Amino acid sequence: MTSSAPAAVLWDMDGTLVDTEPFWMAAETPLVERFGGTWSHEQALGMVGLALEDSARLLQNAGVPWGVDEIIAYLTDEVLRQLSVVGVPFRPGARELLADLRANGVKTALVTMSMRRMALSVTELIDFPAFDVVVAGDDVERPKPYPDPYLQACAALGVDVADAVAIEDSPNGLRSALASGAVSLGVPLMVPLDGLGADALWPTLEGRTTADLRALHASRRETPAFPTASTTTPQETR
Template sequence: MTTQLPAAVLWDMDGTIVDTEPYWISAETDLVESFGRTWTYEDAMTLVGAGLWESAKVFQDHGVDMSADAIVDHLTSRVQHRLATDGVPFRPGARELLEELRSLGVKTALVTMSVRRMAEQVVSHIPFDAFDVLVTGDEVEHPKPHPDPYLSAARLLGVDITECVAIEDSRAGLASAIAAGTIAIAVPHAVSIEAADTHTTWPTLAGKTTADLATLVAERAHEGLSR
Protein backbone atom coordinates (compact mmCIF):
# COMPACT_ATOMS: atom_id res chain seq x y z
CA MET A 1 0.00 0.00 0.00
CA THR A 2 1.42 3.35 -1.05
CA THR A 3 1.37 6.14 1.52
CA GLN A 4 -0.40 9.21 0.17
CA LEU A 5 1.13 12.43 1.39
CA PRO A 6 -0.73 15.75 1.30
CA ALA A 7 -0.68 17.67 -1.96
CA ALA A 8 0.69 20.51 0.17
CA VAL A 9 0.95 21.55 3.79
CA LEU A 10 -0.18 25.10 4.54
CA TRP A 11 1.28 26.62 7.69
CA ASP A 12 0.14 29.46 9.90
CA MET A 13 3.08 31.37 11.41
CA ASP A 14 2.44 33.25 14.68
CA GLY A 15 1.69 30.74 17.41
CA THR A 16 2.12 27.76 15.09
CA ILE A 17 5.70 27.94 13.81
CA VAL A 18 6.93 30.67 16.15
CA ASP A 19 5.75 31.77 19.59
CA THR A 20 5.55 35.50 18.89
CA GLU A 21 2.38 36.16 20.91
CA PRO A 22 4.34 37.59 23.89
CA TYR A 23 6.07 40.01 21.52
CA TRP A 24 2.73 41.12 20.06
CA ILE A 25 1.09 41.51 23.47
CA SER A 26 3.96 43.65 24.75
CA ALA A 27 3.84 45.89 21.68
CA GLU A 28 0.06 46.21 21.87
CA THR A 29 0.10 47.04 25.58
CA ASP A 30 2.76 49.72 25.17
CA LEU A 31 0.87 51.28 22.27
CA VAL A 32 -2.50 51.47 24.01
CA GLU A 33 -0.98 52.68 27.28
CA SER A 34 0.90 55.44 25.41
CA PHE A 35 -2.56 56.94 24.77
CA GLY A 36 -3.51 56.69 28.45
CA ARG A 37 -5.73 53.64 28.07
CA THR A 38 -5.56 50.06 29.34
CA TRP A 39 -4.91 46.88 27.33
CA THR A 40 -5.38 43.59 29.14
CA TYR A 41 -4.25 40.05 28.39
CA GLU A 42 -7.89 39.19 27.71
CA ASP A 43 -8.07 42.04 25.17
CA ALA A 44 -4.99 40.67 23.43
CA MET A 45 -6.42 37.16 23.25
CA THR A 46 -9.44 38.39 21.29
CA LEU A 47 -7.11 39.35 18.43
CA VAL A 48 -5.11 36.11 18.16
CA GLY A 49 -5.19 35.03 14.53
CA ALA A 50 -7.07 38.14 13.34
CA GLY A 51 -6.07 40.32 10.41
CA LEU A 52 -3.86 43.25 11.34
CA TRP A 53 -6.05 45.93 9.76
CA GLU A 54 -9.13 44.51 11.48
CA SER A 55 -7.15 44.55 14.72
CA ALA A 56 -6.18 48.17 14.09
CA LYS A 57 -9.85 49.14 14.29
CA VAL A 58 -9.99 47.57 17.76
CA PHE A 59 -6.99 49.62 18.89
CA GLN A 60 -8.64 52.77 17.55
CA ASP A 61 -11.73 51.88 19.62
CA HIS A 62 -9.37 51.63 22.63
CA GLY A 63 -8.21 55.20 22.12
CA VAL A 64 -5.20 54.81 19.80
CA ASP A 65 -5.32 57.99 17.72
CA MET A 66 -3.44 56.70 14.69
CA SER A 67 -4.41 55.54 11.23
CA ALA A 68 -4.85 51.82 10.66
CA ASP A 69 -1.76 51.73 8.43
CA ALA A 70 0.29 53.51 11.09
CA ILE A 71 -0.87 51.09 13.79
CA VAL A 72 0.02 48.04 11.68
CA ASP A 73 3.42 49.50 10.79
CA HIS A 74 4.18 50.44 14.41
CA LEU A 75 3.24 47.06 15.89
CA THR A 76 4.99 45.11 13.16
CA SER A 77 8.18 47.13 13.60
CA ARG A 78 8.11 46.57 17.36
CA VAL A 79 7.68 42.82 16.97
CA GLN A 80 10.39 42.69 14.30
CA HIS A 81 12.73 44.50 16.67
CA ARG A 82 12.07 41.88 19.34
CA LEU A 83 12.71 39.10 16.83
CA ALA A 84 16.03 40.72 15.92
CA THR A 85 17.17 41.38 19.48
CA ASP A 86 15.61 38.55 21.51
CA GLY A 87 15.54 35.84 18.87
CA VAL A 88 12.97 33.80 16.96
CA PRO A 89 11.17 31.46 19.41
CA PHE A 90 10.23 28.40 17.36
CA ARG A 91 7.39 26.16 18.53
CA PRO A 92 8.21 22.53 19.42
CA GLY A 93 8.27 20.16 16.46
CA ALA A 94 7.43 22.75 13.80
CA ARG A 95 10.80 22.99 12.07
CA GLU A 96 11.35 19.25 12.31
CA LEU A 97 8.06 18.42 10.59
CA LEU A 98 8.58 21.14 8.02
CA GLU A 99 12.08 19.86 7.21
CA GLU A 100 10.82 16.29 6.80
CA LEU A 101 8.11 17.48 4.41
CA ARG A 102 10.63 19.38 2.33
CA SER A 103 12.99 16.40 2.18
CA LEU A 104 10.12 14.37 0.69
CA GLY A 105 9.28 17.02 -1.88
CA VAL A 106 5.93 18.04 -0.37
CA LYS A 107 4.86 21.55 -1.37
CA THR A 108 4.48 24.05 1.47
CA ALA A 109 3.07 27.53 1.92
CA LEU A 110 3.19 30.01 4.78
CA VAL A 111 -0.27 31.52 5.27
CA THR A 112 0.02 34.33 7.80
CA MET A 113 -1.83 37.52 8.62
CA SER A 114 1.47 39.18 9.50
CA VAL A 115 2.93 41.37 6.76
CA ARG A 116 5.44 40.05 4.24
CA ARG A 117 8.49 41.79 5.69
CA MET A 118 7.94 40.09 9.03
CA ALA A 119 7.18 36.72 7.44
CA GLU A 120 10.40 36.93 5.45
CA GLN A 121 12.32 37.80 8.62
CA VAL A 122 11.04 34.68 10.37
CA VAL A 123 11.61 32.45 7.34
CA SER A 124 15.20 33.70 7.07
CA HIS A 125 15.90 31.99 10.42
CA ILE A 126 14.89 28.57 9.08
CA PRO A 127 18.10 26.87 7.87
CA PHE A 128 16.60 25.26 4.76
CA ASP A 129 14.31 26.21 1.87
CA ALA A 130 11.10 26.06 3.89
CA PHE A 131 8.30 27.39 1.67
CA ASP A 132 7.32 27.48 -1.98
CA VAL A 133 5.08 30.52 -1.47
CA LEU A 134 4.18 33.07 1.19
CA VAL A 135 0.65 34.42 1.57
CA THR A 136 0.69 37.43 3.88
CA GLY A 137 -1.81 39.75 5.54
CA ASP A 138 -0.84 42.78 3.48
CA GLU A 139 -1.47 40.91 0.24
CA VAL A 140 -4.93 39.37 0.75
CA GLU A 141 -8.25 41.08 0.20
CA HIS A 142 -10.04 39.13 2.93
CA PRO A 143 -8.06 38.05 6.04
CA LYS A 144 -8.69 35.02 8.22
CA PRO A 145 -11.29 33.78 9.21
CA HIS A 146 -12.29 34.23 5.55
CA PRO A 147 -11.14 31.24 3.42
CA ASP A 148 -9.35 33.43 0.85
CA PRO A 149 -5.83 33.18 2.35
CA TYR A 150 -5.82 29.39 2.16
CA LEU A 151 -7.53 29.30 -1.21
CA SER A 152 -4.88 31.71 -2.51
CA ALA A 153 -2.10 29.46 -1.23
CA ALA A 154 -3.53 26.39 -2.98
CA ARG A 155 -4.01 28.35 -6.18
CA LEU A 156 -0.41 29.60 -6.14
CA LEU A 157 0.86 26.08 -5.51
CA GLY A 158 -1.36 24.60 -8.21
CA VAL A 159 -2.94 22.00 -5.92
CA ASP A 160 -6.43 20.91 -4.89
CA ILE A 161 -7.27 22.61 -1.58
CA THR A 162 -9.14 19.51 -0.36
CA GLU A 163 -5.90 17.52 -0.60
CA CYS A 164 -3.98 20.05 1.50
CA VAL A 165 -3.31 19.94 5.23
CA ALA A 166 -3.48 23.24 7.12
CA ILE A 167 -1.90 23.69 10.54
CA GLU A 168 -3.31 26.43 12.79
CA ASP A 169 -3.21 27.55 16.42
CA SER A 170 -6.03 30.12 16.50
CA ARG A 171 -9.80 30.01 16.16
CA ALA A 172 -9.84 32.54 13.34
CA GLY A 173 -7.12 30.72 11.45
CA LEU A 174 -8.77 27.35 11.95
CA ALA A 175 -12.09 28.74 10.72
CA SER A 176 -10.32 30.01 7.59
CA ALA A 177 -8.69 26.63 6.95
CA ILE A 178 -11.95 24.71 7.45
CA ALA A 179 -13.97 27.09 5.27
CA ALA A 180 -11.40 26.71 2.50
CA GLY A 181 -11.83 22.93 2.55
CA THR A 182 -8.45 21.85 3.89
CA ILE A 183 -7.68 18.90 6.13
CA ALA A 184 -7.36 21.13 9.17
CA ILE A 185 -5.20 20.53 12.24
CA ALA A 186 -5.54 22.65 15.37
CA VAL A 187 -2.49 22.93 17.61
CA PRO A 188 -3.86 25.28 20.31
CA HIS A 189 -1.38 27.58 22.00
CA ALA A 190 -2.43 30.99 23.31
CA VAL A 191 -6.15 30.27 23.10
CA SER A 192 -8.17 27.11 23.58
CA ILE A 193 -9.93 25.44 20.64
CA GLU A 194 -12.86 23.11 21.17
CA ALA A 195 -12.73 19.65 19.65
CA ALA A 196 -15.05 19.12 16.67
CA ASP A 197 -15.56 16.85 13.69
CA THR A 198 -14.39 19.65 11.41
CA HIS A 199 -10.74 19.30 12.39
CA THR A 200 -8.08 17.24 14.15
CA THR A 201 -6.58 18.55 17.37
CA TRP A 202 -2.98 17.87 18.36
CA PRO A 203 -1.62 19.25 21.65
CA THR A 204 1.81 19.76 20.03
CA LEU A 205 3.73 19.16 16.82
CA ALA A 206 6.59 17.61 18.77
CA GLY A 207 7.08 14.06 17.57
CA LYS A 208 4.65 14.41 14.67
CA THR A 209 5.79 13.14 11.27
CA THR A 210 4.64 12.95 7.68
CA ALA A 211 3.17 9.54 8.52
CA ASP A 212 0.72 11.27 10.85
CA LEU A 213 -0.27 13.66 8.06
CA ALA A 214 -0.65 10.77 5.63
CA THR A 215 -3.09 9.15 8.05
CA LEU A 216 -5.28 12.25 7.93
CA VAL A 217 -5.12 12.32 4.13
CA ALA A 218 -6.20 8.68 4.03
CA GLU A 219 -9.09 9.41 6.40
CA ARG A 220 -10.26 12.28 4.16
CA ALA A 221 -10.10 10.02 1.09
CA HIS A 222 -12.09 7.31 2.90
CA GLU A 223 -14.74 9.88 3.89
CA GLY A 224 -15.02 10.92 0.25
CA LEU A 225 -15.55 7.32 -0.88
CA SER A 226 -18.18 6.78 1.80
CA ARG A 227 -20.38 9.62 0.62
Protein backbone atom coordinates in the same frame (compact mmCIF):
# COMPACT_ATOMS: atom_id res chain seq x y z
CA MET B 1 -5.50 13.40 -5.47
CA THR B 2 -2.06 11.80 -5.50
CA SER B 3 -1.16 8.61 -3.66
CA SER B 4 1.33 10.55 -1.54
CA ALA B 5 -1.21 13.07 -0.24
CA PRO B 6 -1.05 15.53 1.28
CA ALA B 7 0.33 17.29 -1.76
CA ALA B 8 0.95 20.38 0.37
CA VAL B 9 1.00 21.50 3.99
CA LEU B 10 -0.10 25.06 4.69
CA TRP B 11 1.27 26.70 7.81
CA ASP B 12 -0.08 29.61 9.78
CA MET B 13 2.81 31.60 11.24
CA ASP B 14 2.15 33.44 14.51
CA GLY B 15 1.38 30.92 17.24
CA THR B 16 1.58 27.92 14.91
CA LEU B 17 5.03 27.89 13.35
CA VAL B 18 6.58 30.41 15.72
CA ASP B 19 5.56 31.47 19.23
CA THR B 20 5.36 35.19 18.50
CA GLU B 21 2.01 35.93 20.16
CA PRO B 22 3.77 37.22 23.31
CA PHE B 23 5.73 39.61 21.07
CA TRP B 24 2.52 41.09 19.68
CA MET B 25 1.10 41.45 23.18
CA ALA B 26 4.29 43.12 24.35
CA ALA B 27 3.94 45.64 21.53
CA GLU B 28 0.24 46.35 22.10
CA THR B 29 0.25 47.10 25.82
CA PRO B 30 2.77 49.99 25.90
CA LEU B 31 1.19 51.48 22.79
CA VAL B 32 -2.23 51.72 24.46
CA GLU B 33 -0.71 52.91 27.74
CA ARG B 34 1.25 55.64 25.92
CA PHE B 35 -2.07 57.36 25.25
CA GLY B 36 -3.50 56.84 28.72
CA GLY B 37 -5.46 53.67 28.04
CA THR B 38 -5.38 50.23 29.61
CA TRP B 39 -4.95 46.90 27.84
CA SER B 40 -5.84 43.67 29.61
CA HIS B 41 -4.62 40.15 28.96
CA GLU B 42 -8.17 39.23 27.94
CA GLN B 43 -8.20 42.01 25.34
CA ALA B 44 -4.86 40.80 24.02
CA LEU B 45 -6.19 37.25 23.72
CA GLY B 46 -9.11 38.61 21.72
CA MET B 47 -6.63 39.75 19.06
CA VAL B 48 -5.20 36.28 18.45
CA GLY B 49 -5.84 35.28 14.85
CA LEU B 50 -7.44 38.58 13.81
CA ALA B 51 -6.50 40.40 10.63
CA LEU B 52 -4.13 43.25 11.45
CA GLU B 53 -6.64 45.83 10.21
CA ASP B 54 -9.21 44.54 12.70
CA SER B 55 -6.59 44.49 15.46
CA ALA B 56 -5.65 48.08 14.68
CA ARG B 57 -9.27 49.18 14.96
CA LEU B 58 -9.54 47.55 18.38
CA LEU B 59 -6.46 49.49 19.47
CA GLN B 60 -8.04 52.68 18.15
CA ASN B 61 -11.10 51.90 20.28
CA ALA B 62 -8.75 51.55 23.26
CA GLY B 63 -7.50 55.10 22.71
CA VAL B 64 -4.64 54.91 20.19
CA PRO B 65 -5.16 58.00 17.98
CA TRP B 66 -3.21 56.70 14.96
CA GLY B 67 -4.47 55.50 11.62
CA VAL B 68 -4.82 51.80 10.87
CA ASP B 69 -1.74 51.67 8.64
CA GLU B 70 0.37 53.51 11.21
CA ILE B 71 -0.64 51.08 13.97
CA ILE B 72 0.11 48.07 11.77
CA ALA B 73 3.52 49.45 10.83
CA TYR B 74 4.36 50.12 14.48
CA LEU B 75 3.32 46.67 15.69
CA THR B 76 5.16 44.95 12.84
CA ASP B 77 8.34 46.91 13.54
CA GLU B 78 8.16 46.09 17.24
CA VAL B 79 7.70 42.36 16.64
CA LEU B 80 10.53 42.34 14.09
CA ARG B 81 12.76 44.13 16.59
CA GLN B 82 12.08 41.43 19.18
CA LEU B 83 12.70 38.68 16.62
CA SER B 84 16.05 40.23 15.73
CA VAL B 85 17.08 39.92 19.38
CA VAL B 86 15.82 36.42 20.24
CA GLY B 87 15.76 34.74 16.81
CA VAL B 88 12.94 32.51 15.59
CA PRO B 89 11.04 31.03 18.59
CA PHE B 90 9.74 27.88 16.91
CA ARG B 91 6.86 26.09 18.56
CA PRO B 92 7.82 22.61 19.81
CA GLY B 93 8.26 20.23 16.90
CA ALA B 94 7.42 22.80 14.22
CA ARG B 95 10.88 23.20 12.74
CA GLU B 96 11.46 19.44 12.76
CA LEU B 97 8.13 18.71 11.06
CA LEU B 98 8.71 21.43 8.48
CA ALA B 99 12.17 20.06 7.70
CA ASP B 100 10.77 16.52 7.41
CA LEU B 101 8.11 17.69 4.96
CA ARG B 102 10.79 19.34 2.82
CA ALA B 103 12.95 16.21 2.93
CA ASN B 104 9.97 14.16 1.74
CA GLY B 105 9.19 16.48 -1.16
CA VAL B 106 5.90 17.83 0.22
CA LYS B 107 5.11 21.36 -0.93
CA THR B 108 4.75 23.95 1.81
CA ALA B 109 3.21 27.41 2.07
CA LEU B 110 3.22 30.00 4.82
CA VAL B 111 -0.26 31.52 5.12
CA THR B 112 -0.25 34.39 7.59
CA MET B 113 -2.19 37.58 8.21
CA SER B 114 1.00 39.35 9.26
CA MET B 115 2.48 41.74 6.72
CA ARG B 116 4.57 40.23 3.94
CA ARG B 117 7.73 42.00 5.06
CA MET B 118 7.43 40.34 8.46
CA ALA B 119 6.65 36.92 6.98
CA LEU B 120 9.70 37.12 4.73
CA SER B 121 11.86 38.26 7.65
CA VAL B 122 10.81 35.17 9.59
CA THR B 123 11.45 32.82 6.67
CA GLU B 124 14.87 34.37 6.13
CA LEU B 125 15.80 33.49 9.72
CA ILE B 126 15.03 29.78 9.12
CA ASP B 127 18.22 27.90 8.31
CA PHE B 128 16.86 25.97 5.32
CA PRO B 129 14.56 26.77 2.35
CA ALA B 130 11.31 26.32 4.24
CA PHE B 131 8.47 27.44 1.94
CA ASP B 132 7.55 27.29 -1.72
CA VAL B 133 4.96 30.06 -1.34
CA VAL B 134 4.24 32.87 1.13
CA VAL B 135 0.75 34.40 1.32
CA ALA B 136 0.58 37.32 3.75
CA GLY B 137 -2.05 39.70 5.02
CA ASP B 138 -1.29 42.35 2.43
CA ASP B 139 -1.49 39.78 -0.40
CA VAL B 140 -5.23 39.07 -0.05
CA GLU B 141 -8.36 41.18 -0.30
CA ARG B 142 -10.29 39.12 2.25
CA PRO B 143 -8.32 37.92 5.29
CA LYS B 144 -8.94 34.97 7.56
CA PRO B 145 -11.61 33.78 8.51
CA TYR B 146 -12.46 33.89 4.78
CA PRO B 147 -11.03 30.94 2.82
CA ASP B 148 -9.20 33.21 0.36
CA PRO B 149 -5.67 33.02 1.88
CA TYR B 150 -5.62 29.21 1.80
CA LEU B 151 -7.21 29.02 -1.64
CA GLN B 152 -4.66 31.52 -2.95
CA ALA B 153 -1.78 29.50 -1.50
CA CYS B 154 -3.02 26.29 -3.12
CA ALA B 155 -3.48 28.02 -6.47
CA ALA B 156 0.11 29.29 -6.28
CA LEU B 157 1.35 25.81 -5.37
CA GLY B 158 -0.69 24.21 -8.15
CA VAL B 159 -2.48 21.77 -5.83
CA ASP B 160 -6.13 21.04 -5.09
CA VAL B 161 -7.04 22.42 -1.67
CA ALA B 162 -8.63 19.06 -0.83
CA ASP B 163 -5.14 17.54 -1.15
CA ALA B 164 -3.70 19.95 1.44
CA VAL B 165 -3.43 20.01 5.22
CA ALA B 166 -3.64 23.39 6.97
CA ILE B 167 -2.18 23.85 10.46
CA GLU B 168 -3.63 26.57 12.69
CA ASP B 169 -3.59 27.75 16.30
CA SER B 170 -6.44 30.29 16.37
CA PRO B 171 -10.23 30.15 15.90
CA ASN B 172 -10.16 32.67 13.03
CA GLY B 173 -7.40 30.77 11.26
CA LEU B 174 -9.13 27.43 11.76
CA ARG B 175 -12.35 28.83 10.34
CA SER B 176 -10.43 29.99 7.26
CA ALA B 177 -8.84 26.58 6.77
CA LEU B 178 -12.16 24.77 7.21
CA ALA B 179 -13.96 27.10 4.79
CA SER B 180 -11.29 26.47 2.16
CA GLY B 181 -11.86 22.71 2.15
CA ALA B 182 -8.38 21.79 3.36
CA VAL B 183 -7.93 19.08 5.96
CA SER B 184 -7.65 21.27 9.05
CA LEU B 185 -5.37 20.57 11.99
CA GLY B 186 -5.58 22.66 15.14
CA VAL B 187 -2.61 23.00 17.49
CA PRO B 188 -3.89 25.41 20.18
CA LEU B 189 -1.62 27.78 22.03
CA MET B 190 -3.24 30.86 23.59
CA VAL B 191 -6.91 30.02 23.06
CA PRO B 192 -8.88 26.74 22.86
CA LEU B 193 -10.04 25.33 19.53
CA ASP B 194 -12.61 22.86 20.78
CA GLY B 195 -15.97 22.75 19.05
CA LEU B 196 -14.90 24.54 15.87
CA GLY B 197 -14.92 21.47 13.65
CA ALA B 198 -11.20 20.82 13.19
CA ASP B 199 -10.41 17.50 11.53
CA ALA B 200 -7.92 16.91 14.35
CA LEU B 201 -6.58 18.70 17.42
CA TRP B 202 -3.02 17.91 18.47
CA PRO B 203 -1.65 19.35 21.71
CA THR B 204 1.78 19.74 20.10
CA LEU B 205 3.70 19.07 16.89
CA GLU B 206 6.56 17.58 18.86
CA GLY B 207 7.43 14.12 17.59
CA ARG B 208 5.15 14.44 14.57
CA THR B 209 6.34 13.58 11.06
CA THR B 210 5.18 13.62 7.46
CA ALA B 211 3.76 10.14 8.04
CA ASP B 212 1.42 11.49 10.72
CA LEU B 213 0.06 14.16 8.37
CA ARG B 214 -0.40 11.56 5.64
CA ALA B 215 -2.35 9.38 8.05
CA LEU B 216 -4.49 12.37 9.11
CA HIS B 217 -5.23 13.28 5.50
CA ALA B 218 -6.05 9.68 4.56
CA SER B 219 -8.41 9.26 7.51
CA ARG B 220 -10.24 12.49 6.67
CA ARG B 221 -10.57 11.58 2.99
CA GLU B 222 -12.32 8.38 4.04
CA THR B 223 -15.11 10.46 5.62
CA PRO B 224 -18.10 10.52 3.20
CA ALA B 225 -19.02 14.19 3.58
CA PHE B 226 -15.65 15.73 2.78
CA PRO B 227 -16.14 19.51 2.47
CA THR B 228 -15.47 21.54 -0.64
CA ALA B 229 -14.06 25.05 -0.84
CA SER B 230 -16.56 27.72 0.09
CA THR B 231 -16.80 31.35 -0.91
CA THR B 232 -19.48 32.17 1.64
CA THR B 233 -18.78 34.38 4.62
CA PRO B 234 -17.64 32.29 7.61
CA GLN B 235 -18.64 33.11 11.17
CA GLU B 236 -16.42 36.00 12.18
CA THR B 237 -16.96 35.97 15.92
CA ARG B 238 -14.10 34.57 17.96
